[in-house]
Amino acid sequence: MFKQAFKRYKIKTESPDLQDVIDLDQYEAINFDSGCHNPAIVPEIQISPSLRVPVGLQSPNDWRCYTLANHPGLLVIRNPFTPTGQRYWIARSLRDYPQAPNYVNLDAKHFSVNAVSNWWGELHQSGHKTVDQRLKTAMRWTTLGYHHNWDTKVYDEAKHTTFPSDLSSLCQYFSLVLGYQHFIPQAAIVNYYPIGTTLSGHTDHSELNLAAPLFSLSFGQTAIFLIGGMTLEEQPTALYLRSGDVLVMSEKSRLCYHAVPRVMKTHKKSWNGNSKEMHEDPFNTSMDSELYDQVKDEDFWMPFEGYINDSRININVRQVLPSDVSQIHI
């Protein structure tokens, strides 16, 4: 069932049949203000006034949240980011996160040592007017924190680098607002999807802590996301994930099959718009304040726009260890 659905949406035609894909914008959302929520997912939403909204996010009172009746534990927040917030995370994912010592899929057999250690820098060497298309589309993932080993599917204490503090604070904020008190971001996979690329059906089960939620942030072009059941025999649901969406997989949906069979051009570039800043003095945070200012400048932003115009980025954040454990024991 899952594989058939994947093939149906992956099909290389300009106009596939998309009538079954759920467009959350067509439905009324659960608004935190209304006090109306799905008890299976969000046991107690408490937006504590002492919890300062991070720079680049809208107030949680304005977030639109959705759950799916047949996928308990799955939650989508449609619009938590401001346009500048989206630009910031796009720029971090392109310029900074793929740099050594983080791991990337590019290898020194096919690319220069510089490209492997600083892909974005290599792609935009000063003086080069056009980017190397092969190098641009070859980047498919980088890992942060605990680096997932794709072959053995285990995390290894020896393959561990510092998790970016800005991404950690962001995900901790999401988790606190949603009522998960003890989420510790420890590993992330940043997935890069030039239009035409896909991610086939899989479950995320390598983490030692499978009770913790998984946070999945989407930026750029629109994805069709498939969420199924615990086996490939169950019929999946297809929904659109758009730029700025945050998908949370928790409880029953944490170990369900999921995939991205299609990335398609968006009509609405929500990263280009006016940001209403919530903070007059934003920079008492772990974010890179210089970058946050720079992405508002259209000249600085231009190369990032060049990438995101035909690609999607997904930042997938997990807790690896049980909360009372500080490292992987061998």
Ligand SMILES: O=C(O)CCC(=O)C(=O)O
């Ligand atoms: O791109 C996405 O939305 C999903 C990524 C994913 O499933 C993964 O990294 O395991």
